[in-house]
Amino acid sequence: MKIRIVTPVVEPRILRAVQEGYAKFAQSSTQIxxxxxxESHDPNFLGSHYEFLATKMVQKTQEAEIxxxxxxxxxxxxxxxxxxxxxxxxxxxxxxxQAACHLALCLGANFAVVALEEDVSLIKxxxxxxxLIDRLVSVRVMEISYEVMACDNSPALEPLVHSAFKTVTExxxxxxxxxxxxxxxxxSRVAERLAExxxxxxxxxPCWIALxxxxxxxxxxxxHSNPSNTYADNS
Numbered sequence: 001m002k003i004r005i006v007t008p009v010v011e012p013r014i015l016r017a018v019q020e021g022y023a024k025f026a027q028s029s030t031q032i033x034x035x036x037x038x039e040s041h042d043p044n045f046l047g048s049h050y051e052f053l054a055t056k057m058v059q060k061t062q063e064a065e066i067x068x069x070x071x072x073x074x075x076x077x078x079x080x081x082x083x084x085x086x087x088x089x090x091x092x093x094x095x096x097x098q099a100a101c102h103l104a105l106c107l108g109a110n111f112a113v114v115a116l117e118e119d120v121s122l123i124k125x126x127x128x129x130x131x132l133i134d135r136l137v138s139v140r141v142m143e144i145s146y147e148v149m150a151c152d153n154s155p156a157l158e159p160l161v162h163s164a165f166k167t168v169t170e171x172x173x174x175x176x177x178x179x180x181x182x183x184x185x186x187x188s189r190v191a192e193r194l195a196e197x198x199x200x201x202x203x204x205x206p207c208w209i210a211l212x213x214x215x216x217x218x219x220x221x222x223x224h225s226n227p228s229n230t231y232a233d234n235s
Contacts, residue, residue, distance in 0.1 A: 001218045002031045003211065004064035007075035007181075008053055010036035013151045018075055021184035025208040027215055033069075035060050050122070054081030061085040061093055071214040075181050077115070077206060078122050086224045092217040093224070096206035097126050099213050100177050105135055107202045108174030112138045112167035114160055115179030116146060123179050138171040139179065140164075149182050156183050161193045168199050176203045184208075 003026070007018050019034045026032050037056040057074060058081040064072045071092040074082060079095030086093050104111035113136070115123045120139050127136050140163040142156065149156040160178060167173040176194075178187060187205040194201050217223060 001029065001070040001215065002033065002068065003071045003073060003214055003218075004060075004067075004069040005032060005034045005073050005075050006057055006060045006064070007034060007036050008057070008080070009150075010038055011150075017151050018184075022073075022075075022207060022211055024185065025205075025211050030211075030215055034075075035064070050078065050080055053078075054084065057081040058085045058088065061089055065089040065091050070218045073207075073210045073214050075207070077119070077126070077179050077181055079126055090223055092214055092222070094210045094214045094217070096181055096210040097123070098130055099210045100204050100206040101127055101130060101132050103209055104175040104177060104202075104204060105132065107204075110135045110137045110173060111175040111177055112136070112140060112164075112171055112173035113177045113179040114140050114142045114163040114167065116144070117141045119179060137173050138167055140167050140171075142178075142180070142183075146180065146182055153183055153186060157186055157189060157193075160186055160190050164190050164194060164201075164203060165197060165199070168194065168201055174201065176201055177206060178203070181207050 005018060005022050015034050015036050019032060022032050037060055061072045069091060074095045077097045079097045082093060082095040101111065113123050120141060123139050127133050142159045142163050144156050144159045160183060164176045167176055184207045187203045191203040
């Protein structure tokens with residue numbers, strides 16, 4: 001099967017890192033391709049930066065369907081444009097935040113997210129949109145910048161462990177979710193560190209979850225509900 005990863009970056013080094021990160025999780029029969037979008041805001045666009053980003057993600061999703069991709073995975077924990085993309089294409093479109101948060105509640109009574117400081121408000125809005133805010137115990141800040149870990153995320157391990165530990169010991173989290181896809185591949189190491197400290201807690205890998213869900217949907221021949229019902233315009 002062919003799965004397209006749509007990410008809100010265009011820098012070649014970062015795109016290579018994204019490609020390599022998802023390829024490690026993909027099944028041997030899955031072909032992964034990555035496409036980025038221009039993140040600079042169009043001065044003629046009247047909406048917010050998030051809305052601009054969502055519009056571009058939707059466009060890339062439509063292109064993926066035209067190019068005969070079997071599914072699309074968004075490489076952004078804000079899931080920008082996810083609902084709109086599903087209105088316009090028939091192939092599965094998976095957002096890592098939606099997939100990870102719902103899986104978290106299959107594994108524990110509540111969950112916490114460890115996010116970049118600038119993303120805390122957005123993460124809370126996204127979780128509220130999915131109707132899961134009552135099960136969110138906290139969004140802790142990961143003390144590192146995206147720029148530092150974009151191509152090599154190893155420096156993010158200690159900040160992730162530090163904040164994840166606080167979500168468990170101070171907030172009562174039963175499941176932890178890293179709130180940035182740039183931390184791809186670190187979740188298992190965070191879980192190991194927490195276990196060494198005496199806390200056996202699931203630390204989910206949003207990218208792996210999203211990709212695995214996309215692969216499963218393709219294998220099952222299942223996609224989102226037809227726009228004529230679930231995504232109909234009820235105005």
